Amino acid sequence: MSVVPRSEGAVLAAAVEALEAAAREDGVRPLSEEAELRLRHGGPDDGRDVLLHHADGPAGYARLDRDGDGWQAEFVVHPRFRRRGLGAALAAQLEELAGDDRLAVWAHGELPGSTELGTARGWTRARTLLQMRMPLAxxxxxxxxxxxxxxxxxxxxxxxxxxxxxxxxxxxxxxxxxxxxxxxxxxxxxxxxxxxxxxxxxxxxxxxxxxxxxxxxxxxxxxxxxxxxxxxxxxxxxxxxxxxxxxxxxxxxxxxxxxxxxxxxxxGEVLLYVEADNTAAVSLYEKSGFTRFSADVQWHREAVRA
Known part of the structure; x- marks a missing residue:
């Protein structure tokens, strides 16, 4: 595993391969639109690209960026390399890079593997972003x-x-x-x-x-x-x-x-995102015909206090 500068073209190719494979496997994009834009075009200078290498090829990618007084991250493990502890290795690398600051990690689609990983590392569920859908007919x-x-x-x-x-x-x-x-x-x-x-x-x-x-x-x-x-x-x-x-x-x-x-x-269909704890908005959307389709979860490792 290595923390690499965004300028290395190999990072982009390897990361795109991992995220496209994961999207096909899971039916959900593993990175947010913002993370994908930063992957392709670069982001703030204090951000980090983390590439996970394996003897058989690129195994995973993570993006880490400053977020107020802490850090925010998203990551993906290539489906071919799952259940080998590589997700935990990426998570540990992100924790190390974040130091003693708060670390927020988005898990898209609320997949079982991400819940297992977050729970095992002692992270807490901090936010849930609902995706709701409605037919346009x-x-x-x-x-x-x-x-x-x-x-x-x-x-x-x-x-x-x-x-x-x-x-x-x-x-x-x-x-x-x-x-x-x-x-x-x-x-x-x-x-x-x-x-x-x-x-x-x-x-x-x-x-x-x-x-x-x-x-x-x-x-x-x-x-x-x-x-x-x-x-x-x-x-x-x-x-x-x-x-x-x-x-x-x-x-x-x-x-x-x-x-x-x-x-x-x-x-034929439209989607939107809304915070799960915004009960008034969720209720309004439900009355308008939207139903809950999936959820993204933000996990927190709180700041380490001296």
């Missing part, structure tokens, strides 16, 4: 949501709307561990992805004598066949409303418009 294909007279909804304009969107996103998700910290680079990396479609990135603007003010947005995404299911699947990717626009029912309006866009793409 019953969605109104041409909604006419009631919007205030001075509010207009239009697609995102690349190269124009980035700063306004980032400001509203930061305010809307000020207490969210990941989403609220999105940077200009994070946004531009996603704009460069093949799945990015500005037509499905809907922004609600208030117009007035002094110009326009962004109030909220619904950014949709389409997962290609084979990624989230055999067929393409839509996603409520980011739905955020500026604090000053709460109470205008923009969330419902933007949701309806975004779902109609996804149905218009010919998709």
């Amino acid at each position: 019953g969605v109104d294909p041409d909604p006419s949501p009631a919007l205030p007279d001075d509010v207009v909804v239009r697609p995102f304009r690349p190269g124009v709307d980035e700063d306004a969107w980032l400001a509203v996103n930061a305010a809307a998700f000020a207490h969210h561990p990941e989403q609220g910290g999105m940077t200009r680079r994070d946004l531009e990396l996603r704009e460069a992805e093949e799945w990015f479609d500005p037509a499905g990135f809907l922004l609600a603007w208030r117009t007035g004598p002094d110009g326009e003010t962004l109030l909220g947005s619904h950014w949709t995404k389409v997962h290609p066949p084979g990624e989230a299911a055999d067929e393409a699947v839509g996603e409520v990717y980011v739905l955020g409303i500026a604090p000053q626009a709460q109470g205008l029912r923009l969330g419902r309006a933007l949701t309806d418009l975004g779902l109609a866009h996804l149905r218009g793409r010919g998709l």
